[in-house]
Amino acid sequence: xxxxxxxxxxxxxxxxxxxTTVKKGLALQCDYDVDLVSSVDDALEKxxxxxxxxxxxxxxxxxxxxxxxxxxxRTSGNQIPFIVFSVADxxxxxxxxxxxxxxxxxxxxxxPKVVFSILKRCIDEAVKNFPKKLQTELLEVIQPVFTDN
Numbered sequence: 557x558x559x560x561x562x563x564x565x566x567x568x569x570x571x572x573x574x575x576t577t578v579k580k581g582l583a584l585q586c587d588y589d590v591d592l593v594s595s596v597d598d599a600l601e602k603x604x605x606x607x608x609x610x611x612x613x614x615x616x617x618x619x620x621x622x623x624x625x626x627x628x629x630r631t632s633g634n635q636i637p638f639i640v641f642s643v644a645d646x647x648x649x650x651x652x653x654x655x656x657x658x659x660x661x662x663x664x665x666x667x668p669k670v671v672f673s674i675l676k677r678c679i680d681e682a683v684k685n686f687p688k689k690l691q692t693e694l695l696e697v698i699q700p701v702f703t704d705n
Contacts, residue, residue: 566611585676591606622640
């Protein structure tokens, strides 16, 4: 059941076993409302049915990959917080994610407690800072309109 403080999260990953493990791992640490989908197409469909606070997405998936999904969202103006959650945890991949507009980047593998702690912190920070970021961007657009007169 969704409560006022519960974060609605969409987890996009074609590895269903790992997705289920991640959902259970996050449930042990926090009270998130997590929906699982295995493709970008499924994610886009799910997003028409429910409002999410954040997307956690793998990069390497069949058909459409996570970078294409992120780019599609940002190009269309959708600024939903987006965390890349991937086995590819090198600097170049992280830089690509951030250059496309990701709000966080977390490697999938390692000590599960550490991975889930980092993921939880990224989720909480991205959701907490999302309204502030939108306000700042809105002021940057509106302010010149009022100060030019």
